[in-house]
Amino acid sequence: EIVVTQSPGTLSLSPGERATLSCRASQSLSSDYVAWYQLKPGQAPRLLVYGASIRATGIPDRFSGRGSGTDFTLTISRLEPEDFAVYYCQQYGSSPPYTFGQGTKLQIK
Amino acid sequence: EVQLLESGGGLVQPGGSLRLSCAVSGFTFSNYAMNWVRQAPGMGLEWVSGMSGGDDSAFYADSVKGRFTISRDNSKNTLFLQMNRLRADDVAVYYCAKGIYRSWWSGGWFDAWGQGTLVTVSS
Numbered sequence: 001e002i003v004v005t006q007s008p009g010t011l012s013l014s015p016g017e018r019a020t021l022s023c024r025a026s027q028s029l030s031s032d033y034v035a036w037y038q039l040k041p042g043q044a045p046r047l048l049v050y051g052a053s054i055r056a057t058g059i060p061d062r063f064s065g066r067g068s069g070t071d072f073t074l075t076i077s078r079l080e081p082e083d084f085a086v087y088y089c090q091q092y093g094s095s096p097p098y099t100f101g102q103g104t105k106l107q108i109k
Numbered sequence: 110e111v112q113l114l115e116s117g118g119g120l121v122q123p124g125g126s127l128r129l130s131c132a133v134s135g136f137t138f139s140n141y142a143m144n145w146v147r148q149a150p151g152m153g154l155e156w157v158s159g160m161s162g163g164d165d166s167a168f169y170a171d172s173v174k175g176r177f178t179i180s181r182d183n184s185k186n187t188l189f190l191q192m193n194r195l196r197a198d199d200v201a202v203y204y205c206a207k208g209i210y211r212s213w214w215s216g217g218w219f220d221a222w223g224q225g226t227l228v229t230v231s232s
Contacts, residue, residue, distance in 0.1 A: 035218035037154075043224060044113070045154075045204065050218040088154050092216045098144065098156035 002027050004091050006101035012109040019076040021104045023089035028069045033093030036065055036074045039086045039103075048087075049074060076106075084108050111135035111221045113205050118226030125195050125230070131188040131205030131223055139163065139183040142208035144219065145190050147201035147228075157203070158190060162211040173199075195230045202227050 003026040013019055023034065032052035037045045047056040049065035052072055062077040076083055089101045117129040131143070144159040158179040160167045167179050178191040188205050203226050206219035 033216065037219075039148075039154075044222040045206075045219075046222075047218060047220050050220075056220065090154075090218065092218050098146070098159070098219075100146075100154040100156070102153040 002029075002091055002099050004089060004099050004101040006087075006089055006104050008104060009102070010105045010107060012107050013079055014109045015079050015081055017079050019079055019083070019106055021074045021076075021087055021089075021106070023067070023072040023074070023101055025070045025072075025091050029091055029093050031093055032068055032072075033091055034065070034067065034072045035090045035092060036063075037088045037090065038083075039088065045088075079106075081108075111207070113207065113221055113223035115203065115205055115223045115226040118203065118228045120229045120231060121195055122232050123196060123230055126191070126193045127195065127228060129190040129192065129203055129205075129226060129228075131190075133186050133188070133205075133207070136207070136221075138181075138186040140211050142210055142213040142215075142217075143181060143188045144206045144208060144213075145179065145188075146204045146206050146219070146222075147199075148204070148225075149198070149201040152201075155201075159208070159213045160188070161213040162208075166213055168213055192228070195228070197230050200228060200230050 005024045007022045034052045036049040053065045086103045112134045114132045141162045145157040160179045176194045180189045205223045207221040209217040
């Protein structure tokens with residue numbers, strides 16, 4: 001089973017700053033099978049990025065993903081107040097196919 | 110607009126049963142694999158179970174295998190999760206999530222989720 005590790009566990013930043021969230025897989029992913037989701041309390045999780053770098057429909061361009069192999073990042077270029085949430089990465093390319101990281105909580109500093 | 114709406118959560122005693130439902134709209138339900146994902150209090154997301162769109166292929170995490178059963182009624186656009194022998198570590202918000210392929214084995218990300226339903230196991 002591929003283990004997905006996210007860092008940091010908590011990130012404290014101010015609106016307007018840049019956020020960089022990391023996601024590491026325990027084995028190299030043969031393709032860029034990584035997705036990122038945003039979770040807010042009481043809301044449905046929201047797909048942000050798939051294929052490591054492809055923004056989902058309707059996602060603002062301040063969100064960008066990159067990476068390959070075992071290391072992936074999600075960057076939010078200029079934080080808006082609504083971006084403070086918990087973010088999860090997921091690898092979906094191996095068996096079991098749906099392995100999530102433990103999440104990064106992005107909180108207001 | 111794609112919508113997923115879970116229901117059926119609640120309080121149940123250890124060893125008890127619950128049946129969750131996920132009613133969907135806005136897409137051709139039978140064409141897509143569907144999944145259940147849960148989030149325990151203070152914990153991350155955990156995939157629980159998945160089912161292909163066109164057949165009865167069903168898959169489970171080891172933590173629920175033999176206790177949970179996923180099913181779907183394509184005529185009613187509804188996904189189910191029958192949960193038996195519930196334990197304290199099953200306490201979580203349960204989300205249904207839409208896959209992007211018809212076959213669960215094709216993998217893929219989840220492009221739509223419901224808002225979740227809370228399952229509490231306590232005596």
